[in-house]
Amino acid sequence: MIPGLMISAPASGTGKTTVMLGVLRALRDAGLAVQPFKSGPDYIDPAFHRAASGREAYNLDSWAMGGDLMDAIAGQAAQADIVLAEGSMGLFDGVAKPGASGHGASAELAQRMGWPVVLVVDVSGQAQSAAAVALGFARYWPDLPFAGVILNRVASPRHERLVRLGMEAAGLPVLGALPRRGDLVLPERHLGLVQAVEHPDLERAISGYATFLRDHVDLDALVQCARAGRNYGTAPLPKPPAQRIALARDAAFSFTYPHLLEGWRRAGAEVIPFSPLADEAPDRDADLVWLPGGYPELHAGRLAAATRFREALCAHARTRPVHGECGGYMALGEALIDKEGVRHQMAGLLGLVTSYAQRKMHLGYRRAELRLPMPGFAAGAGLRGHEFHYSTILAQPDAPLAQVRDAQGDIVPETGSCKGHVSGTFFHLIAEDQGDG
Structure with a gap:
């Protein structure tokens, strides 16, 4: 120990x-x-x-x-x-x-x-x-x-x-x-x-x-x-949502929990990083493109100008899944309005429009029950995560992805959404729900 x-x-x-x-x-x-x-x-x-x-x-x-x-x-x-x-x-x-x-x-x-x-x-x-x-x-x-x-x-x-x-x-x-x-x-x-x-x-x-x-x-x-009081377990870490995962990784997209990535790799998945800010395309042979959270609002102009990234992302989404969390979800939407009120075109794979000009803090644990499937999880699965951002939803016309509750059990309006092969959540996934207690 x-x-x-x-x-x-x-x-x-x-x-x-x-x-x-x-x-x-x-x-x-x-x-x-x-x-x-x-x-x-x-x-x-x-x-x-x-x-x-x-x-x-x-x-x-x-x-x-x-x-x-x-x-x-x-x-x-x-x-x-x-x-x-x-x-x-x-x-x-x-x-x-x-x-x-x-x-x-x-x-x-x-x-x-x-x-x-x-x-x-x-x-x-x-x-x-x-x-x-x-x-x-x-x-x-x-x-x-x-x-x-x-x-x-x-x-x-x-x-x-x-x-x-x-x-x-x-x-x-x-x-x-x-x-x-x-x-x-x-x-x-x-x-x-x-x-x-x-x-x-x-x-x-x-x-x-x-x-x-x-x-x-x-x-x-x-x-x-320092003291050692417990033998650590050998249960498996979370399983990967796909075999080849193109993972956005730069100053705009960096919030992924390390235990998830370790679990994906340990189970044999290949995680292939790429940088949307550098206008890099996700790996063309990837089974899944995953956009983590981060600070897209600080780089919205560069993301809007990243045409190679956006075109490759849209091509991937025609046949294979794309998922975004929080900032990654916003980047999959129609537009992101920065704190100065400037509207920036995003990928347009979802109808989501978010604004930092109308700031509102969203903070806390989230427990979600999926209404529709998302990469790695079937409809009906329970997920636990955490949400922290200051953006306001101006439009979210696509099908809700999940029913989402806070730690008190109260329903929150940030349901995430899904359209075709594309899904997104405002919460950052931590673990599949195994129930309370």
Whole structure:
């Protein structure tokens, strides 16, 4: 069994991603093979984890995934020396109603896998009181393994002494104390962090985080806190929707969960990447063209001008399936209106028209029951996924693909659609639904 830790925090914005990247690189530099995981439906952080660790990072999600699938994905750590998982939001934050195996909280994952929690605590604006916050997190679930805390945004040596006094009184180990530094911030945009491939100098940034963590965190003590509490399973990963899959892959189309691609390849499928932004055509012998989500709204002009890509895509769709998720779905539509109100012609394979000039946030887990088949799944199949975008539907004239509900069980209007061999969803597929519990 491989020992692991969960890097989490009381809330979003406390610096856990910076800590995660710095520790990943510092341990890698020390000669350890470190396997990263991300709790929850995040498409961006795993690419940063991969850059820092040199290993593919995988999502683990107790709302969207059954226990067997989570165990199978965790098995990707088989050849690692240590596991580091990064939490999402606050440690105990999840949805109200349980899903496939839980509520989606990072604490559920840490408890299931037996990974002790390292809590990153933003201590700005408080001193000994920070210990009360940390103690509440350490005791909220008495059987949750808890390793200790890393103090972040420490203002001065005096401030650090006072915070440490509080932690000592509460019996909480302090594994490190990070001075406040304004440059330790990853750039962001409306969906969160910019993508790893777009970072202006990612390698220098990660190396800087590693140096900072080595200087201010007891990495040896951190590693000693890691524990292995569970044998990972051997259940199969999700099966491929086709044998030869042409996968759009560039700055506009990059949001595909790594466990899906790993499952496709492991089952013998051939995944053939191509770039719509470079006006590349999908492989002419592909059985399926798959357009993931991403940021097509930032590249709508280039996509509209990519005639070679569009013509080849339309030719493929006359006889073989094409599927798009979120941004990929929008690119399959008739038009995309950018935030300045400029209308850009898309592939026209579906009648969908979306607008970023009329912004509305769509965020949350999705549970879908297919009304029509889509690649890899028959009509009637249940799917679990996640939706996050700011576009508004102006037209969606084609047949609805699915009935879609949120985590509460309420129906949402983003049904996806289907026309001929072409289908699309606003949610990003995570797993086939195996029922609640």
